[in-house]
Amino acid sequence: VGSEMCIRDRRGTMQLNLDLPKYKWKEILKYLTPHREESEYVAMLCTAIEMTKEGMTLNQKIYTFLVSNNLPPHYLPPRAATWKPDKQNMGSVNTLPALKKGYITFGTLTRSIRINDRVIKVWAEILKRVKSSKLIINSRDFDHYKTKRMIISKFREYEVDSDCLEIGYQSPPWDLMRQIDIALDCFPHNCGTTLYEHLFMGNPFITFSNRPGVGKIGSSILSTLGHSEWVATSEDEYIQKAVNLASDIEKLNIIRSSLRQEMEQSPIMDHKGFVKKLEKVYKQMWENYLNKK
Numbered sequence: 001v002g003s004e005m006c007i008r009d010r011r012g013t014m015q016l017n018l019d020l021p022k023y024k025w026k027e028i029l030k031y032l033t034p035h036r037e038e039s040e041y042v043a044m045l046c047t048a049i050e051m052t053k054e055g056m057t058l059n060q061k062i063y064t065f066l067v068s069n070n071l072p073p074h075y076l077p078p079r080a081a082t083w084k085p086d087k088q089n090m091g092s093v094n095t096l097p098a099l100k101k102g103y104i105t106f107g108t109l110t111r112s113i114r115i116n117d118r119v120i121k122v123w124a125e126i127l128k129r130v131k132s133s134k135l136i137i138n139s140r141d142f143d144h145y146k147t148k149r150m151i152i153s154k155f156r157e158y159e160v161d162s163d164c165l166e167i168g169y170q171s172p173p174w175d176l177m178r179q180i181d182i183a184l185d186c187f188p189h190n191c192g193t194t195l196y197e198h199l200f201m202g203n204p205f206i207t208f209s210n211r212p213g214v215g216k217i218g219s220s221i222l223s224t225l226g227h228s229e230w231v232a233t234s235e236d237e238y239i240q241k242a243v244n245l246a247s248d249i250e251k252l253n254i255i256r257s258s259l260r261q262e263m264e265q266s267p268i269m270d271h272k273g274f275v276k277k278l279e280k281v282y283k284q285m286w287e288n289y290l291n292k293k
Helices: 022-032 039-059 097-101 117-129 145-157 193-200 217-225 235-246 249-264 271-292
Strands: 004-009 012-017 105-108 134-138 165-168 182-184 205-208
Touching (some): 097 105, 097 249, 105 117, 117 134, 117 145, 117 235, 145 165, 182 193, 182 235, 193 205, 193 217, 193 249, 205 217, 205 235, 235 249
Parallel strands (some): 105 134, 105 182
Antiparallel strands (some): 004 012
16 A cells, blocks of 8 residues: 555564665564575565565556465575575584484474474474484573473473483584484474574484475475475374484484585575576566566
8 A cells, every 4th residue: 555565474464664775674574584594585575675666656556576486476496595504614524423322312403482382292202212312402592591491391291301301502503413413393483594504514304394484494495405205294294204214323324424415516505596596587577567567
């Protein structure tokens, strides 16, 4: 309506002024997008808004441009984003920790708000089914004793003792990732950047492909990499996939030694290829606009 845009997301409805300076839009979009660290989304949305403003000025109509890897009208197959690792600080991939420790270590590096009762129930069942396994839970939130104690008490409700848990905060997390054999994604809100980092450090992860948007981040990454076999569509399947992956140490070791190279050769790290496809999408957007004039 006029020079305003109505944006809805899971937190409610927001009326935004399209005449705001570009730097203000960037701040708003960082809030709205699920990947605050991934500037690609913000850049694409800012461009879409600039084109929307132009469309309204010339034709008094709102033109919406959605850039996605699986939704019309503008495709960026196989994934609508790329990722660039901090190779110098991340260091090399180590050998599978389970070979030395003699047990499987699961891990997640995520904020406490993503770890709900359903997630804890599923993770607890995995720990009970995989003998002597442990779970690392790490983020700044768990630097606080009360948060750590709350998570421990929740696991106890599902008969998992604190001895199976390693909860705390370590940053940067690279050495901690070297202690993990298999990463576990959260749901219904998946993790974000840490999923890329796990893969680059040789850690496969299990994800639950759930509701659109934040619930399909993990599945989008894995399908692009060619590892849809780690994507679950139910809680029971999530548990079974984690248990099955943990049961084959030899296979896990092979996966660990090859994941970084797979990442480097995948569309996830093909930055030039991504930009070329994005340029074609922008051209298509402009042509669509001209045809509607």
